[in-house]
Amino acid sequence: MPPAKKRKIADEPKVQDGAPVDERAISKSQDPQYIDKELNAERSGDSKPDLGLVDKNQERKERFKALQARAQKSAHKNLKEAAAESQRLATDPNLLSSLSRKQAFASHNLLKADTAAAGEDFERKRAWDWTVDESEKWDKRMEKKEKHREDVAFQDYTQDARKIYKRQLRELKPDMEGYEKEKAAAVQKAALNGGLEIIETEGGELVAVDTNGTFYSTADSTDFIENKPEKAAVDRLVNDLRMAEEVRLRKRRDRGKGDDDGDVTFINDKNKQFNQKLARFYNKYTAEIRDSFERGTMI
Incomplete structure (x- = not known):
């Protein structure tokens, strides 16, 4: 086998980008001892640290500390709320209200006894804490409550119908927006037909005056028969009638007078x-x- 050929090294100076290169620096960089020294320096941390990496690590540490503080605060808050909830569940609200009611009665009786022992008028002394308006409102409220208590039992069908009517009025929810729109349209239509005259008062208020007496309804008016309610209003009326019929039948069954009972042979x-x-x-x-x-x- 022929011997390996030796690499020929030129004696001419090396040129890089038109400038001479130092051969000593090249030979130093190719020296195995120099390479080992550089690697050991990088491994041991002798190389200069990156400033950007240090800033990122510091920022991450600060964020981690903030998250730890928030987690600790949340855990403390949750523990406090859990203890309050446990205490609230352990306390009977009915018992607290009963104790408050008993305390109020005891204070009232004690004040009444002290006032009677001093020879003073209890009602007059207690009225010092209330104004005239508050006293009148309280008297009206008590009077209304007493009438309502007496009005619970059945008296006659007229009284029962009146109670049902008042309950329906309380539950009634009129469509004021739709009413105002229909009113404005009716006024505009009547003004165009000459039935209404718009007059401006001294204060700048516009007043509609019925010139021929046909706009405002009277006992002889029949214009209401031309009104066509919306489908939603009709459905609401039908639903109310159906519910009233169901209530009537349920009460009839509760009284033992169902349709399947036949003849009534008992009193x-x-x-x-x-x-x-x-x-x-x-x-x-x-x-x-x-x-x-x-x-x-x-x-």
């Missing part, structure tokens, strides 16, 4: 139970006699 619930007990034992003996009476063939 109260006790009498009804007694008749049912008699029917269980004696209907099999009296069925033929009863049918004969109903047919009119009984001799």
